[in-house]
Amino acid sequence: VTQPASHIDDDVLSAFVDQQLSTDDLARARAHLETCADCQERLDGFRSVATLLRQLPEVEPPRDFALGLRLVGEPPNVVRLRRWYAAARITAAGLAAVFVCLLAGTLYLSAQPAAPAASVARPQTLSAPVAATPNPAVAARSQAAAPQPQAAQQPQAVPPSQTGSSQVGSAQPQAAQPQPADGVAAAPHPATLSAQSDDQVAAATSVSPLPTPPPTPVPTAVAAPVAAAVATAESAPGAPLGLGALGIGVLAIVALLIALVARHRLQRASTV
């Protein structure tokens, strides 16, 4: 007879409650329990806990958990695609916005050299005298003969010495109007300008009395110098910005492509 020298392990006592002991273990445990009040007490503890737990009431589910089609509708890969699509779309939009801002900044900075002349000159447009001096003639001429390339050159052509004269200034806004047509028109040629202005005196006098409504001078006036500045990015004040804009623009296009691919796959997945 194995005398109960050592007490029974918790594991064994717990399993005893559930009658999960092998016959050998069971016999050994029974023999010990008969002589050991401690282990008997511990066994009762396990048994009482187990009994209490078994009496725990079953809880009524608050609802039926049958899966609705809405819940199941999207397999995980579609969910993932949807996430990609949303993320790529937002990224593309954000990058595009940054791109536009950078581009605008680049354009603005490259326009700076021309800007002072424009700002000084423009206010005087209204008070521009009808008197036919060579300079207003240029302005009027450019109105009258809008499609001519000289018009585009006008804003840049203003020599520093002439900035004070109202006539040159008055020329600028109107000169800008036809510019979109030939906005790419390049660097100014003061020489040609002055030559023209002399030629156009007659035309100017006839046209200038008509007060043309001030067009949106700034963007148009700026377009040509900017095009040049972007093209020859070095040394222009907006050059680093321009490069940044280029990079952001490329990233935006990449994001857009990812979004398009995701959307394409989404459509394919949903039609299957």
Add this chain to the structure above:
Amino acid sequence: VQPDAGALDPTLKAAQQGEVAAFNTLIQAHQRQVFNVCYRMLGNAEDAADATQDALLNAFRAVKSFNGPAAGLRSWLLRIAANTCYDQLRRRQRKPSDSLDALHTTDADPEPSLAERLQDPRPGPEQQSLSAETARHIQQAIDLLPAEQRLTVVLCDVQGLSYDEAAQIMSIELGTVKSRLSRARAQLRVLLSEKGELPAGSTRLQQRSP
């Protein structure tokens, strides 16, 4: 009418081909037990309902990989439910304020609010014996156990599953089930004695002991 096994297999096959209706038929018999395991693991009906829904959704997505006999479906569902509960408990731990709140409410053992009393599980007709108060104390004690012991005691004692099935659900050895269960019971005994629930229980039991 076909015998059970024969009837279940086509349903299982249909569910595995993505038929929601077939899947719903499969889980119909088990969703109540899944919910109850979640309830005992998480301690409240709201979290349990969420976990049950998540678990069944996960089960639907994974049912293609279920290749056991249809009879093993319950264990499989309960394993998914257990993992879902583990996830939720882990998420709770990451939110320290929540778990602290939970600890306080269980430690302080306050009077149940009206909402809590209304939400209290209604005992089934055969289980009127246990008072709502005792049931609440037991649940509070279970809530204090480590998650693995909690699951073991919920499966074996509350749900009355065999050690074998519990081992299968938890993917552990039979011996591990035994030791976890004994540790959980030992701790519960201490906790429930503190709440004054055990003396009555143990005397009742001693009269019935062999």
